[in-house]
Amino acid sequence: ATMCGIFAYIGDREVLQLLISALKRLEYRGYDSAGVGVYGKPIKLCKAMGKVQGLEDLVKGEDLQGTLGIAHTRWATHGRPSVKNAHPHVTKDSTIAVVHNGVIENYMALKEQLAQKGYVFTSDTDTELLAHSVDSMKKEMPTATWAEVVAAVLSLCEGAYGVAFIFSDEPDLLIGARKGSPMIVGVGKGEYMLASDASAVIEHTQDVVYLREHEMVQITRKGYETMDLGIVARRVRAALQGGCPSPTMASTANPIVRIEMSLQDIEKGGYKHFMLKEILDQPNAFRNAMRGRLHQEDGNFTVKLGGLEAMDDPHTSPLDRLGKARRIIIAACGTSWHSGQIAKCAFEALSKVPVEVEYASEFRYRRPIIYDDDVVIAISQSGETADTLEAIKIAKQNKALTFGVVNSVGSSIARETDAGVYLHAGPEIGVASTKAFTGQVIALLLIALRLAIHKKEMTQAQVNEYCLEMEQIPDVLEKWLPQLDKQVMAMAKYARLATNALFCGCGIQFPVALEGALKLKEISYIHAEGFSAAEVRHGPVTLMRDRLPCVVIAMKSDPAYNQIKSQVQDFKNQNALVIVVTDEGNKDFEGVAALTIFCPPTKLQLEPLLTVVPLQLLSYHIANMRGCEIDQPRNLAKCVTVE
Numbered sequence: 331a332t333m334c335g336i337f338a339y340i341g342d343r344e345v346l347q348l349l350i351s352a353l354k355r356l357e358y359r360g361y362d363s364a365g366v367g368v369y370g371k372p373i374k375l376c377k378a379m380g381k382v383q384g385l386e387d388l389v390k391g392e393d394l395q396g397t398l399g400i401a402h403t404r405w406a407t408h409g410r411p412s413v414k415n416a417h418p419h420v421t422k423d424s425t426i427a428v429v430h431n432g433v434i435e436n437y438m439a440l441k442e443q444l445a446q447k448g449y450v451f452t453s454d455t456d457t458e459l460l461a462h463s464v465d466s467m468k469k470e471m472p473t474a475t476w477a478e479v480v481a482a483v484l485s486l487c488e489g490a491y492g493v494a495f496i497f498s499d500e501p502d503l504l505i506g507a508r509k510g511s512p513m514i515v516g517v518g519k520g521e522y523m524l525a526s527d528a529s530a531v532i533e534h535t536q537d538v539v540y541l542r543e544h545e546m547v548q549i550t551r552k553g554y555e556t557m558d559l560g561i562v563a564r565r566v567r568a569a570l571q572g573g574c575p576s577p578t579m580a581s582t583a584n585p586i587v588r589i590e591m592s593l594q595d596i597e598k599g600g601y602k603h604f605m606l607k608e609i610l611d612q613p614n615a616f617r618n619a620m621r622g623r624l625h626q627e628d629g630n631f632t633v634k635l636g637g638l639e640a641m642d643d644p645h646t647s648p649l650d651r652l653g654k655a656r657r658i659i660i661a662a663c664g665t666s667w668h669s670g671q672i673a674k675c676a677f678e679a680l681s682k683v684p685v686e687v688e689y690a691s692e693f694r695y696r697r698p699i700i701y702d703d704d705v706v707i708a709i710s711q712s713g714e715t716a717d718t719l720e721a722i723k724i725a726k727q728n729k730a731l732t733f734g735v736v737n738s739v740g741s742s743i744a745r746e747t748d749a750g751v752y753l754h755a756g757p758e759i760g761v762a763s764t765k766a767f768t769g770q771v772i773a774l775l776l777i778a779l780r781l782a783i784h785k786k787e788m789t790q791a792q793v794n795e796y797c798l799e800m801e802q803i804p805d806v807l808e809k810w811l812p813q814l815d816k817q818v819m820a821m822a823k824y825a826r827l828a829t830n831a832l833f834c835g836c837g838i839q840f841p842v843a844l845e846g847a848l849k850l851k852e853i854s855y856i857h858a859e860g861f862s863a864a865e866v867r868h869g870p871v872t873l874m875r876d877r878l879p880c881v882v883i884a885m886k887s888d889p890a891y892n893q894i895k896s897q898v899q900d901f902k903n904q905n906a907l908v909i910v911v912t913d914e915g916n917k918d919f920e921g922v923a924a925l926t927i928f929c930p931p932t933k934l935q936l937e938p939l940l941t942v943v944p945l946q947l948l949s950y951h952i953a954n955m956r957g958c959e960i961d962q963p964r965n966l967a968k969c970v971t972v973e
Contacts, residue, residue: 337524338525339524340523350385352523352531355527361403364378364403365418366389369397373420375424402418404416414453417429425465426496427496430460430491432490433489433490434457434488437456444459478566480493484509491507507545507559510543516534517539536589537587542582590739602954603950609943611756612768618753620772637750651705653781658705658707659688661706661718662689667709669841671844677777688721702729708721708732710743712737713742735750737766751776762960772800775935796935796936800936829856830856830857831858833846833880833883836889839883842938846942849949852963885929887937898922915928
């Protein structure tokens with residue numbers, strides 16, 4: 331389940347509408363079916379294919395009263411989308427129900443063992459075996475608690491999971507656990523929630539507990555207890571073998587965290603789509619990313635990043651290690667990889683340190699050479715990306731410093747890395763990333779500037795110049811956005827019927843071109859490719875044809891500007907629909923470009939923060955004109971939490 335959604339509730343309120351509302355909050359994660367389970371004897375289920383609205387219509391005719399329940403939106407991994415494969419899954423007599431995110435990698439072997447014991451499977455999923463396994467294990471150890479039984483079963487499972495269980499013989503018990511798939515406990519007044527995402531609990535409480543890796547939670551209406559899964563499982567095995575249980579305490583101390591987001595943050599606020607809201611919210615996201623980090627005293631700027639200065643080691647800070655680094659390796663996926671490419675240009679230009687940017691999915695499998703004086707920066711909006719988490723583990727095994735750049739507070743990457751920086755961009759609900767991308771760029775630029783100051787690679791005058799420009803970016807963008815949005819909407823009609831599109835840029839604008847192409851294919855389903863403008867002649871030029879949209883980022887500060895200008899003329903000669911993003915007042919493309927977008931001026935390393943915005947809007951308006959599902963594109967999930 332790549333990015334399935336889980337919500338569970340125990341309290342004194344009628345649970346059904348709470349479950350449905352939570353599933354609607356989780357819709358942005360991508361799913362193909364949904365279901366709810368409500369406590370009863372037996373446990374009552376209702377499942378449906380398609381949207382949560384369909385499930386809501388279906389439950390109206392069902393008797394699903396109760397104050398304890400679990401709910402799930404499923405993304406098919408094992409077994410095609412169908413009602414039988416939708417969660418929750420139950421035992422034959424509906425006495426145990428489970429919802430599950432993740433993939434049980436050894437499920438075939440476990441399924442075979444259960445089949446030999448006479449268990450009959452009614453779905454094609456790996457999740458169903460969890461219900462049967464818990465039932466089987468309970469029969470083997472009838473005196474064990476449900477928490478002990480669940481721990482024993484999960485200790486046999488290889489792979490990733492976030493799970494929630496309810497039991498028909500326990501009207502006051504909800505059990506959750508996690509390994510590689512995020513789970514949080516929402517702590518209310520006399521009520522508790524389990525969820526895969528804070529957006530599902532925010533309307534009920536802002537107090538949450540982030541379950542750690544290999545941690546489980548046992549919840550009743552009176553309270554909750556977090557426990558170490560491994561310790562509980564080892565105790566159970568020792569008891570089964572007639573030995574003495576370990577005296578080690580299974581309970582863990584996991585503090586309550588107050589989450590910053592509000593209900594308003596996760597609602598559309600009058601916008602047609604979350605994506606448009608998030609594009610237009612970027613000036614605020616920029617301000618939040620810089621707040622408390624840019625300091626000016628007597629006309630001189632400095633950059634302060636708490637995550638770099640923190641001293642776990644009494645002898646050296648993360649900043650000291652970054653300053654002495656042999657190289658920086660950036661590991662990321664998708665949009666985050668593009669922000670990493672922009673960071674490479676900034677780090678090398680400002681901080682004079684070599685940078686490699688790796689797809690985390692490639693990095694983890696190719697046995698990379700990592701030195702103990704390397705620094706590995708992991709970038710992820712959600713902080714839960716499975717491949718990026720694995721890259722961190724490899725870096726730590728090789729004694730490299732790991733540094734996280736994430737948006738989600740308390741996420742796995744934030745906890746696993748040695749140090750890090752939060753984006754403070756606020757919740758991003760649209761699957762196609764916009765404000766998190768530019769938030770990542772801002773955060774990485776701040777790190778590059780702080781490192782340059784630390785290494786004395788920039789004069790104070792240069793630092794002041796950069797910081798002043800950066801401080802002005804939110805206001806510049808805010809002033810530009812209303813006119814830009816109208817202009818790009820008018821332009822979109824010329825490209826809405828395209829089947830292919832090209833995006834080009836050089837240097838620091840090349841990753842912006844890649845990001846523009848990714849946005850267009852993500853939400854409009856138009857095939858789009860990003861190229862270095864200089865590389866178009868080495869093959870892609872064969873794709874040129876009449877009215878093919880070609881978006882070219884041609885800023886005068888680019889060292890390859892003259893070459894790009896020549897390339898634009900070539901596109902024009904091929905009768906392409908040339909759209910140029912260039913400097914305010916630049917007349918070089920008059921009579922050449924069919925459409926021109928003029929960007930406000932700023933420093934070279936800051937330009938991507940502005941040049942990417944018209945590309946985001948272009949993708950949005952094209953997709954809107956084509957009637958596409960913009961916030962929940964087909965086959966896409968907000969975050970990939972399994973391989």
